[in-house]
Amino acid sequence: MVVLAAPSLAQEPRGADVLPATEALLESDQVPVLLQEPEMVELQKLIQTQRWPQANLLAGKLVSGSPQEPKGHFWLGYVQLRQHDWLAAIRSLRRSQKLGLRDAELMLTLGLAYYAIHQFVLFKEQMQKAIEADPRKPWPHYYLGLYEIGTTENYEEGARHFREALLREPNDFRTLSYHGFCQEALGARESARRDYATAIGWVERRNAKFSLPYQRMALLLAETDPGLALQFARKAAQAEDGVASNQLVLAKLYEDHGKTQDAIQALKAAAQADPTLASPHYRLHRLFAKLGDRNAASEALAEFQILSKLYGP
Amino acid sequence: MVRSIVCRCWPLILVFWCLSSESWAQFDELASSKQVPQASSQQELDEYIEILDADTPLSKVQTIQAFLQHYPASNFQAIVYQFLMLAYKELGDSRGLIDSAEKALKVQPDNLNTLLTLADVLPNGVSGNSPEDRRRLAQAEHCARRVFEGIEQIKLPRTMPRQRWEVLSREMESTAYEALGHVASKRGEWREAVAQFEKAVKQTPNPRGRQFYRLGVAYMLAGSDQSALAALHQAVELGPDEIRQMASAVLKRIDAARNPVESGVRNGARRSVP
Numbered sequence: 017m018v019v020l021a022a023p024s025l026a027q028e029p030r031g032a033d034v035l036p037a038t039e040a041l042l043e044s045d046q047v048p049v050l051l052q053e054p055e056m057v058e059l060q061k062l063i064q065t066q067r068w069p070q071a072n073l074l075a076g077k078l079v080s081g082s083p084q085e086p087k088g089h090f091w092l093g094y095v096q097l098r099q100h101d102w103l104a105a106i107r108s109l110r111r112s113q114k115l116g117l118r119d120a121e122l123m124l125t126l127g128l129a130y131y132a133i134h135q136f137v138l139f140k141e142q143m144q145k146a147i148e149a150d151p152r153k154p155w156p157h158y159y160l161g162l163y164e165i166g167t168t169e170n171y172e173e174g175a176r177h178f179r180e181a182l183l184r185e186p187n188d189f190r191t192l193s194y195h196g197f198c199q200e201a202l203g204a205r206e207s208a209r210r211d212y213a214t215a216i217g218w219v220e221r222r223n224a225k226f227s228l229p230y231q232r233m234a235l236l237l238a239e240t241d242p243g244l245a246l247q248f249a250r251k252a253a254q255a256e257d258g259v260a261s262n263q264l265v266l267a268k269l270y271e272d273h274g275k276t277q278d279a280i281q282a283l284k285a286a287a288q289a290d291p292t293l294a295s296p297h298y299r300l301h302r303l304f305a306k307l308g309d310r311n312a313a314s315e316a317l318a319e320f321q322i323l324s325k326l327y328g329p
Numbered sequence: 330m331v332r333s334i335v336c337r338c339w340p341l342i343l344v345f346w347c348l349s350s351e352s353w354a355q356f357d358e359l360a361s362s363k364q365v366p367q368a369s370s371q372q373e374l375d376e377y378i379e380i381l382d383a384d385t386p387l388s389k390v391q392t393i394q395a396f397l398q399h400y401p402a403s404n405f406q407a408i409v410y411q412f413l414m415l416a417y418k419e420l421g422d423s424r425g426l427i428d429s430a431e432k433a434l435k436v437q438p439d440n441l442n443t444l445l446t447l448a449d450v451l452p453n454g455v456s457g458n459s460p461e462d463r464r465r466l467a468q469a470e471h472c473a474r475r476v477f478e479g480i481e482q483i484k485l486p487r488t489m490p491r492q493r494w495e496v497l498s499r500e501m502e503s504t505a506y507e508a509l510g511h512v513a514s515k516r517g518e519w520r521e522a523v524a525q526f527e528k529a530v531k532q533t534p535n536p537r538g539r540q541f542y543r544l545g546v547a548y549m550l551a552g553s554d555q556s557a558l559a560a561l562h563q564a565v566e567l568g569p570d571e572i573r574q575m576a577s578a579v580l581k582r583i584d585a586a587r588n589p590v591e592s593g594v595r596n597g598a599r600r601s602v603p
Contacts, residue, residue: 103378103381106374106378107378110371110375130374133365134365135365135367135368135374136367137367137368137369138367138368138370138371138374141371290487291490291491292485292487292490292491322491323491326483326484326485326491326494327484327485327487328484
């Protein structure tokens with residue numbers, strides 16, 4: 017039996033895929049404003065091209081030139097957040113807030129900075145303020161939903177937030193996938209399956225790399241349609257091969273199909289993707305023992321014992 | 330403008346995916362994200378960050394005292410007292426150090442950093458065999474032994490890589506052995522001191538001159554001059570300067586004791602070694 021934890025943030029893509037609308041960093045209606053603020057034009061170009069050190073320098077200059085201007089501090093904080101300099105980001109964003117900026121985006125950005133240092137009380141407070149400041153935006157609900165899944169495991173509350181986000185952005189495949197995940201956790205498997213199927217359609221139309229709906233679909237179908245389940249598991253692993261749970265699901269399905277060598281490869285990939293996970297090593301131990309490879313089996317068992325002692329099962 | 334740009338600047342979302350394992354290190358490296366103390370207000374976190382920003386031990390002590398006055402029931406109490414303990418350590422204020430470490434332990438009795446610091450520091454002030462001296466040594470020994478138990482029982486957050494933990498835990502064990510050796514030496518139990526200091530130097534991933542110096546002195550007082558010379562030479566090599574000077578001084582005394590005609594200091598050398 018494969019026991020999978022809730023999809024933690026560690027299972028999220030860490031690469032270049034983004035949502036939504038990253039392609040449109042600036043809209044034409046901003047140009048007149050930008051023309052009046054040449055420094056902002058340059059800064060936005062740097063942000064658009066993700067040249068963070070240069071953006072940091074320029075934002076720092078803006079702040080030095082106009083220390084009482086809250087937007088400069090906001091942008092500096094934004095850049096610092098992108099550079100993972102969490103405390104510096106919080107300092108800058110708080111300065112912007114104290115200087116009077118009240119935009120929902122400031123609250124959202126500051127909330128994310130608080131999340132980065134696991135200050136969940138303040139994160140939730142800022143997300144709530146962002147919702148109040150601009151109730152049309154889906155993203156505070158989206159992040160609150162992720163928080164409920166990843167931190168509190170309150171799937172009812174998570175589903176509620178994802179529903180709110182979907183009301184505002186109905187075509188977002190991530191939000192839909194996470195909603196499905198909450199439904200699944202709450203026992204509504206059919207509803208979850210529908211969410212995953214729709215999300216998969218959108219992922220494929222956009223040619224995005226997002227594995228969660230494939231992985232969950234594979235698990236939902238494992239008993240009723242193992243062949244299709246294996247296809248979904250392979251797609252999940254192809255989409256994001258560095259996600260340990262994708263490899264664990266794939267290994268389980270390979271094992272169900274009697275493909276022991278493939279299962280071993282997938283388990284090794286899972287162990288590589290998350291070196292703190294004990295369970296792949298136990299399963300490797302079983303498979304090696306089944307193949308009669310006693311040395312490999314005992315090595316895997318020893319690794320399992322070390323990791324489960326250090327990190328838990 | 331801010332709103333419209335950020336709305337279309339959603340690479341910010343990536344930040345959410347990329348939360349670093351170091352992101353809450355300043356909140357306690359061995360705590361999982363769910364165990365991180367929570368600020369109850371933005372102001373409280375701002376003031377906590379001011380503590381992190383304080384660039385001298387004295388200003389750290391001042392910002393911590395202000396913080397504790399403003400937030401006497403803060404969730405950050407344990408870690409703030411740890412910062413206070415370290416600031417006092419830098420200031421060489423052992424009374425302040427011990428006081429803040431004991432307060433930190435009241436809030437978080439199993440904190441390995443605090444236990445280690447106390448185990449390391451408590452024997453320093455012991456110079457005799459008074460009830461207070463005996464109490465201090467017993468407390469230091471108790472703290473050091475709890476470090477071993479804590480290391481054995483700890484469940485790591487998955488953000489702590491195993492390799493890093495292996496180095497960190499060996500470092501902590503080494504320091505705990507050193508503390509036990511220090512306690513034994515203050516009790517005049519030189520063979521036990523040698524045994525503990527030997528474990529300390531064997532266990533450490535980063536050899537420290539202080540440990541070799543203490544081992545060298547313990548060897549000497551246990552009557553193993555050859556081993557003492559080797560350890561003290563190692564201490565001279567590793568330093569820092571203070572240790573280098575102390576080890577060199579002991580080496581000279583050993584040399585003098587072994588060559589009494591040249592030095593004329595046959596008697597008393599051993600008794601005067603720190």
